[in-house]
Amino acid sequence: MSPSAASKSAGPVYVDPGVPTKRAACVIGIDVGGTNTDSVILQNNEVLAWHKTPTTSDIQEGVEQAIEAVVDKAKIPSHRVDSVKIGTTQFVNAILEQDSTKLDKVAVIRLCGPYSKGSPPFVDFPPRLRDLMEGHYGYVDGGYQVDGVPILSVNSEQLKEQAAIIKSKDITSVVVIGIYSPSNPAQEEEARKILSSELGPGCDISCSYAVGRLGFLERENACILNASLRRFARHVIDGFSHAVRKLGRCKLYITLNDGTLSKASTAAEYPVRCFSSGPTNSARGAALLAKAETARDADQREVLVVDVGGTTTDICALLKTGYPRQSAAFVKIAGVRTNFTIPDVHSIALGGGSIVRVKSTRTSVGPDSVGAKLDKEGIAFGGHTLTATDLVLENKNTEYSVTPGTKASGLAEITRVLEEAIDLVKTKQGDVRVILVGGGSIIISNKIAGVGEIIRPQYLEVANAVGAAIAKVSGSVDKTVVPGAKTIDQEIEAAKALATRQCIAAGGNKATIEVVEVDVVPISYVTNGATRVLVRVVGDLVEGYEERHDESESSSPSDDKPRIARDSVSQSATKGSSYEIIEQIDILSYRPRIEGDYWYLSELDIQFLQDGTGVLGVGSCGEPYPAYIACLLALRNGEEIKIRRQDNFPDNGVVLVAGFMGSPSVYLERVPGLDEVTDSMKGVLEVCGLSTFDSVIPNEIGGMNAFEALLAAHRFGKSTLDTDLVARAYPKIWQTVRCLKDLPVAPAAVANGMGNTQVFKNTRDNLEAEDLMRDACTDLGNLCGMCVSPVYGVEARTLPRNSFSHAWMIGRSIALSRSLKIDPVTSILKSENGILLFTGKIISVTRHVAEGFTRGSVLLSSFSDAESPSSPSPTTSLFVEFENENLSAILKEEGKKDKVIAVCPDLITFLDKANGAPLGISDYKYGLRVSVIALRAPPVWATERGLEMGGPGAFGLDMEYKSVSVGEYEEPKSVWEMFRDLKGS
Structure with missing residues (x-):
């Protein structure tokens, strides 16, 4: 390609300040999905070329083909590519498919002393996954208190005893987890060295502090998934590295759940961090590709990204930052509870390969799909299976006729399913903008109820790969600190500095690093000022420099982390179906x-x-x-x-x-x-x-x-x-x-x-x-x-x-609502004579500890206010004060006097807007979508003495108690009264 041609296709050449290079950086982004492998090459965020091909059983071969094809289409020398950034679903798919060829048995060693023994590992795993992963668990001395004081010192003899048991069971994947290890990893590292010495170089040992955040059981679960996958992950990354090596001294990065990057060597050790990178890459890529359309006017409508693949459609809300909205609290991965931050994505079984069935009264689409076999089995390609794609493509199979009526009814069903899903993801009334991406997007019509504009950007087929190509580098810190030699402010600054050093070490450009998250959460009910500090920074990847080692060799492990050759992945074991039938309980007919x-x-x-x-x-x-x-x-x-x-x-x-x-x-x-x-x-x-x-x-x-x-x-x-x-x-x-x-x-x-x-x-x-x-x-x-x-x-x-x-009746009401796909809030309010105070988004949280109790406030804005600052409607917000429990709710409306709409002793509760789950004050964070409800307190708390001890005055609130406008308090019935005529069941 001539210089003039390059300039024409790629725009002005960008040179990163301080980087010793005279050439513009080219980067390849790749998304390895279960159906297709997409690749794109970018220069200065401009697409030079793209390529889509079915994912091959040999992952390395497929990536090599994708790289070769996209470089050839861009007509540039391979040495012009500085880095390859790959997003993959291979790791999470191995978990979802419960594939025993890719998962190893895991031994868990807890540094816990007398603690945690009532809640052992693996208990809450889905049965099949537990069978595949549970190898052994043991409890040994160790762990820290919240203030950093050791619970007990690490006991080497106990660890040696556990090592002997692990050896006897032929387990080669081990997890070490200690109480409060994210705040101080010293004991975990000490235990790892002892176990490594006893078990030898053939055993892989993971430390939990490097995998997850505070939250012992959730971190342990994530670490178990991670450890079980490590052998397979090294196999995959080794294949990626080999494929990239052909480009020369090119750096390989893997995209993570939060839309940032990891070195290949690090990703091979921590594959669980890559589980949800696909939806993030899709949203990031869609934001870039549709940037011109979304920025052309002052339209402030909510923007959703709809990514239609071969089997599923993922829908998420796009924030103004260009990142997807994140999920709250904990998330379940393949039924396993973890505390990762991942995109808040709603997935439906709808894609280009979804199988269409025509019945006498209606036409159904999915949930099953031909997936990667679409080009062989689809009617439009000469096959014999009617798919969603066949409803929009010309029929090439003369033996099978797709009637206009079938096409119309099938497309109407696709539109109906998508409209319902979009309505579920929306956070405010009115029409939204939809950025439509993905290879299966051709099945979506141009008219969708509740959607004011559909943007189909150029290169929409490879939005995932574009998102991978523009990913940044991050660093994060999550620790609990106790003020002493340093104040809390100094601890925050130290955490920022540490996160920044991590980002630079991962390849981040120091000049571009910015702090994107600081969360300071005082620990309630303590008197020593203990505070949880979370900090995250991101920065651009430094392009155009040579690392001290060849990144293509970065998957070579250390002495105690043996490299796994590609041919060592056994194919002799069994594979669990992701469509296994799980017995569903009819909640409505269930009897205690x-x-x-x-x-x-x-x-x-x-x-x-x-x-x-x-x-x-x-x-x-x-x-x-x-x-x-x-x-x-x-x-x-x-x-x-x-x-x-x-x-x-x-x-x-x-x-x-x-x-x-x-x-x-x-x-x-x-x-x-x-x-x-x-x-x-x-x-x-x-x-x-x-x-x-x-x-x-x-x-x-x-x-x-x-x-x-x-x-x-x-x-x-x-x-x-x-x-x-x-x-x-x-x-x-x-x-x-x-x-x-x-x-x-x-x-x-x-x-x-x-x-x-x-x-x-x-x-x-x-x-x-x-x-x-x-x-x-x-x-x-x-x-x-x-x-x-x-x-x-x-x-x-x-x-x-x-x-x-x-409590049982309230929980049953929530569960029943979920099963019927209706809003749990409505059911709770009806059964409890409650009232909905507010529905909106948290826009600020303040916390401080006074006399051992966490005092603070949370401010919520209605969805229209939070997402559309220029909205002409009056600004409406809700201000809630709490002291460990929620105390008061004050409605604030522009031009009106503040109004107390609920106050203790009446019950004020936050529920997650997505699923009705109740939230605690430690869960409150910016961006969380919630419904706030109020329930009537028992009459004893509304008496003069009750208000004296549990009313607003007891917490120093300068307001009078006025009961919320709900029905009369009804004394809860017992299960004996509700089911007294039924025995057992």
């Missing part, structure tokens, strides 16, 4: 198992309770996932977890009030062991002179404490009584219906599960009890089992009615 005065919980029951206790937790009490796992394990082991009927509890019965005191965020990292709550209960039994008891209840029904009461009762072989002390959640232990009557909290006890129990026989009053117990909890690691003074028979029957039944 009730026998006499006892309700025996099932796996479905505890799923309902997860969401129901979250709603009643009104923003606090913590995500109950660790305790849920422990309950799930007990049920799967054939053990019983039971709840006892409240209204006929005997007069001489004894009830212990038990749960956890401390930080919910610590709970998710220092996952409880077996003894924290039971030790505190034993302390209270001893000081009260009791030898036994009958039931357990939580101090409050919200979140983790409800589940921990279930577990505590189960571990003593007892039942949990269908009540609690609050009927909602409050931050202080004296904010209970018992304390409204001035009944004492003491005698009480707290315990840390390591043999340290502190008992408080008597206190001056309940305020002093709170202070003493909080101080003890902080000294014992900011999280302790807790038990307060027992409840006796007659009083137990006067406590809040049917608390667990109430």
Whole structure:
């Protein structure tokens, strides 16, 4: 290509400042999908050439062909290409397909001391995946407290014992995970070296701190997936490296979930980071390709990217940054819960290869597809299978006639399915803009309800590859810090500096690095100022320089990470179908198992309770996932977890009030062991002179404490009584219906599960009890089992009615709504006489710790305001204050006086707009789409004494309590009342 031709096709030549080169950078972007491999070559973000070809069984060969074809079409020398950036679905597909040829058994070693033993690894994995991956797990000394103090030192003898077991089981993939290792990886590295020495160079050892964020079980799950895939990942990356080597000294990068890049060698070690790079690349590529159209006027309509492939269509909202909107909280990958940040993508079974079936009354499209075989099996290509593509292409098969009526009805069905999906993804009323990309996009019509404009940009067929080509480099830090030698501000700056160094080390251009995320989350219920700091930076890739080593050799592992040759991937094992039929439970007809005065919980029951206790937790009490796992394990082991009927509890019965005191965020990292709550209960039994008891209840029904009461009762072989002390959640232990009557909290006890129990026989009053117990909890690691003074028979029957039944019904309502594809909020409001306060997007969150409690506020904007600043409609926002729980909701409208629309003790709860899941204050972050609802508090909290202890004045709010405009409070029914005529089932 002549210089003039190059300038004409590529635009002005760009030279990166400070880079020792005189030539413009060319970059190849490749997307290796399950159906097609797309490639594109860019110079200065201008497409020089592109190529699409079916994905081959030999991945290396397919990439080589893609590179050769696109370089040939661009008519440039191969040495002009500085880097190749590849996005691939190969890794996540291996998980989704449950392919045993690509997945290895994994051993997990926890550095945890006495903690986490109630919630072992693998329990919540889908059965087939668990069978493929579960090899061994063991618990050894180690881990850190939230303030950085070691729980226990690493024990080399224990590690050697575990290594011997791993050897005996012929497992070669090992995960090491320590409590709070993202804040301090020293113990994990120490353990890795010991295990490596014992197991030898043939064993692959992963450290969790390098894989995931804070959140012990979610990080462990991600690390297990990652470790199981490493052998296959090295095989794939080795093939990519070999293919790129033909271009000369060209650098190879792999695209990650967040739209940034990783060196090939790093991606081979951490394939889980690449799982969702495809949708991000698609959105990024669509944004660039449609930049001229979307920027041509002041139109502020919401923009959606619709990527139509051969089998599925992915839809996501595009932010003004050119990145897709991210999912909230945790996500499930192939049914496994992780805490990665991935694109918020809605996928439907619709693509160019979707099979069309004509029935007497209607025409169906999909969900099955011919996929990569479209050019052989499709009618338009001479095959015998009617596909979505055949509805728009000329029929070349003379043996098969596609009638105009079939085409019309099939295309109408495609449009209907797509319209429903788009309406689900939209976050505001009115028409949206759609950027349509993907090779299957020809099946989409130009008229879609709810869409004001459809943009079909040039090169739409290879938007994924374009997105890969423009990906940047990132660096990130996620750690918990305690102010001391450094202030929190200094810790934030140190985190920014560390993230920047990581970005530069990964190939980022220092001059272009910018901080794109800073999240500072004070740890609630602690008094030492512990704070979680998350920082992420991105920068452009430095082009035109030579690395000190040949990147094509970057997949060569270190001594303890053996390189896997391509031919070592066995083809002899079995492969699970991604279309395996899983038994679905009819939620509407499901009945709990009730026998006499006892309700025996099932796996479905505890799923309902997860969401129901979250709603009643009104923003606090913590995500109950660790305790849920422990309950799930007990049920799967054939053990019983039971709840006892409240209204006929005997007069001489004894009830212990038990749960956890401390930080919910610590709970998710220092996952409880077996003894924290039971030790505190034993302390209270001893000081009260009791030898036994009958039931357990939580101090409050919200979140983790409800589940921990279930577990505590189960571990003593007892039942949990269908009540609690609050009927909602409050931050202080004296904010209970018992304390409204001035009944004492003491005698009480707290315990840390390591043999340290502190008992408080008597206190001056309940305020002093709170202070003493909080101080003890902080000294014992900011999280302790807790038990307060027992409840006796007659009083137990006067406590809040049917608390667990109430939570179960709320959770059932959410689950039923999901199964019927309707908004869970509507169902909750109807069943609970509640009211929808606001639907919108979080635009700011402030947090600070005062006296051990997290105080702060969150500001939400309505979707139209948040997404369309120039909208002529009045600005509407909602301001919510919280102190561990949500306290008040104030509506702000431009030109009007602020209006308090809800305040405690009424319940104010945030629900994820996507699925109705209840959110805690630690989940609140910018961009999260939520519905905010209010439910009526029990009447006891609206009395003069109730308001004094749990109303706005109790939290220093200068406002009066006025109940929200909802129906009268209805006392929750018990499951016995709802299902009393049915036995078992």
